[in-house]
Amino acid sequence: MEVHPANEFYLQTREIATGNVVGCAGALEVVPVSQVRLPPAPVLDVHAYLADVPYTTSKEARRAVTSSQNGIRGDAGVDISDHGLTLDDEFPDEFEEGLVQEIYRRLTRTSVSDIPGPEPESLVLGNLRQFFQCQAGEIDFKWQELYGDVVRFKGPFGEDRLLVSDPKALQHIYQTSRYDFAKQAERREVSRLISGRGVLWAHGHDHQRQRKIMNPAFGPRETKAFAPLFSDVASKLGGKWKDFISQSPNQESVIDMTKWIGPATLDAMGIAAFDYEFGTLDNSDNELGNVFANMCVEVFGSLSAKDILRQALAGYLPKAIFRYIGDNAPNHRLEQLRKASAVATKVAKELIDGKVEALEVGKGKSDVMSLLVQANVSEDESTRMSEEEMIAQMRTFLLAGYETTATSLCWALLEIARHQDVQTKLRHEIHRKEREIRERGDRGLSASDFDTMPYLTAVIKESLRFHPASPSTYRETMKEDVLPLLKPITTLSGKVITELPVPKGLKVVTSINGYNRHKDVFGSDSHVYDPERWLVPGRIEKTAYVGVYGNLLSFAGGVR
Incomplete structure (x- = not known):
């Protein structure tokens, strides 16, 4: 040398x-x-x-x-x-x-290790126990207050990770970077267990193709056509509550909303997405309804230290081994997932067979299931969907769509019950609209009626903001990148930065709760439930366009 x-x-x-x-x-x-x-x-x-x-x-x-x-x-x-x-x-x-x-x-x-964050609780678990054993959003809010909108925390064995709630950084992750911030490998495998190789699991070209095939079922005209179907299910649910109360002593009763909202949501989804009546409101022994009841709580509820360690170590395993464990390991949570997946697959195959027969006799419709069956026989490879993918999309709607919708409805009803002033204003708006409908001779609410109910819209947005069905998403950088920042960060070494370079392979948690309660976006009272913020100009700052509805992150955003 x-x-x-x-x-x-x-x-x-x-x-x-x-x-x-x-x-x-x-x-x-x-x-x-x-x-x-x-x-x-x-x-x-x-x-x-x-x-x-x-x-x-x-x-x-x-x-x-x-x-x-x-x-x-x-x-x-x-x-x-x-x-x-x-x-x-x-x-x-x-x-x-x-x-x-x-x-x-x-x-x-700047290195990620120079970003402020909490000290790890242990070498093995880092800060993961704090993150997974608290109430949803609790640690996000605490760390956001202490360390800012980008927090460095420790994963297993000292691995640096980021918790991100900065609006501009989130816009880059969800919108600008497209597929460069992919789902973490272990999270994709969980998606496969839940719903198969469908749109929740797919990445890149496969994800684009699957989205393209299903998009026609969710256009403005198609979704507005669902309104009467949803109203019918809601009326049926209300009728059952009235019967329940009328048969109770003193004409009053305590109703467990979680046991009713789930079946009603499943029935509404069956009619709208699959043109099929599950009948779970009328049949308490419905296999599909029973296996879904509290499934997410049992599978994804509070984790023990051992569960956290298993989950953390899964990210270091080869995909084939992790897949084998997911399909075969004698673990209660995994067994619940496998049971729900098996029932959903059985129902999906039955629905597909029925749609194939309808298509053969020229009775195909424009619901999601019919579009999937048509895509299965498409000669164009870019619009073709395999039978495995069809079943996966069905499982996605049944397992993921049903649970998140039911959860959001339950939280909305809870906040309405907690805030009597909100309930009173909402009731008055509904009564006014009902009078308008009767005066024009119509039987029920149409999609255009909902468009002219601003307070109802505000209550829905505020409920989704305050209680997102998913508190966070888990991403991993596919290449070196630079995160732009809305608010500058002062690093541990005293350097002030307005953008943060991130290495390939970095695990990033996007804090949906942290963004939805961000004071720079939703005001200094962002931790207060107040639908009025959506009705007063200037109370919500559009610092960055992140989400797909109301600039909320409750449904994530971008291509993924």
Whole structure:
């Protein structure tokens, strides 16, 4: 190995724990060139050696570096032709300046480890116990208040992760980056267990193709046509409550809403999405309704330390092994998932068979199930869907769509019960609309009627904001990227940054609760349930367009 005879000083970085030679806080070091040894190489890969070769530059660029880093300087005219590159007067200043800027950027950019965050509780679990054993959103709000909108916390064995609620960063993750912030591998496997290789599991091209096939079923005209169907189910549910109360002593009773809303939601979804009546409101022994009852609570409820560790370690397993465990391990939560999936698959196959028969006799409709069956026989590969994918989409609607809708309705009813003033205003608006309907001779509410009920819309938005069905999503960077920030971050080393470089493979938790209660977006009273915020201009700041409805993140956003 030959000591390079050039520069008096040389920029060098210490290798950090990950093995990446990148700049991080406190990692820059100035060493005498006599200690620097360069390996001989026929060609210098600029990107590979960028942080390792001595540099030269124009006077202007050199001054810029010297002024930024005291004691670091370079001498022009260094010949490193033995390594395939010579930086001398033949190179334009722009090239040399660009090279130095890239070196400087790599050596001084902020590392995720320099972002403020809580101390880990343990080496094995990091902060995961705090995150998974609290009420939904509790730790998000606490860390957001203490550390800001981007929080570095520890996963298993000291692994750095990010909790993000910054609106601009979330916009980049969900909208701008498209598929570059993918679902974490272990979360995708859970999606496969829940619903198969459907739209929740798919990524990239497969996800685009599946979305394209199903989109026609959810256009404005199609969704408005669901309104009378939903009203019929709601009327049926209300009638059962009236009967229940009339048969009770003193004409009053306590009703467990969670036991009624689930079956009603499943019936409404069956009619709207599949043109099929499940009849779960009338049949308490319905297999589908029973297996879904409290399924999410039992499977995804509060985790023990062992559950958290198993879940954390799953991310390090090869996919084939993780898949085998998910399909075969004798674990109560996994067994519940497998049971629900088996019932959903059985029902899905029965529905598909019925739709195939209807299509063969020319009675195909435009519901989701009919569109999927038509896609199964499409000659165009871009619009074709396999039988496995069809069943997966059915399971997605049955397992994911049903549970989230029922949960959101229950939270909305709870807040209406808690806030009598909200209930009174909402009741008055509904009564006014009912009088209008009777006066024009109609029987029930239409989609256009809902559009002219601003307080009802405000209550729905506020309920979705305050209690999102999913408190967070779990992503992983597919490549190096840079997160733009709405609010600057002061790092642990005292540096103020307006964007954060993130490495490939970083696990990121997007805090839906944190964004939906963000004070810069929804006001200083964001932790107060108040539908009026949606009716008063200026109370909600659109700092960044993130979500698909009301700029909320409750339904996530973007292509994924």
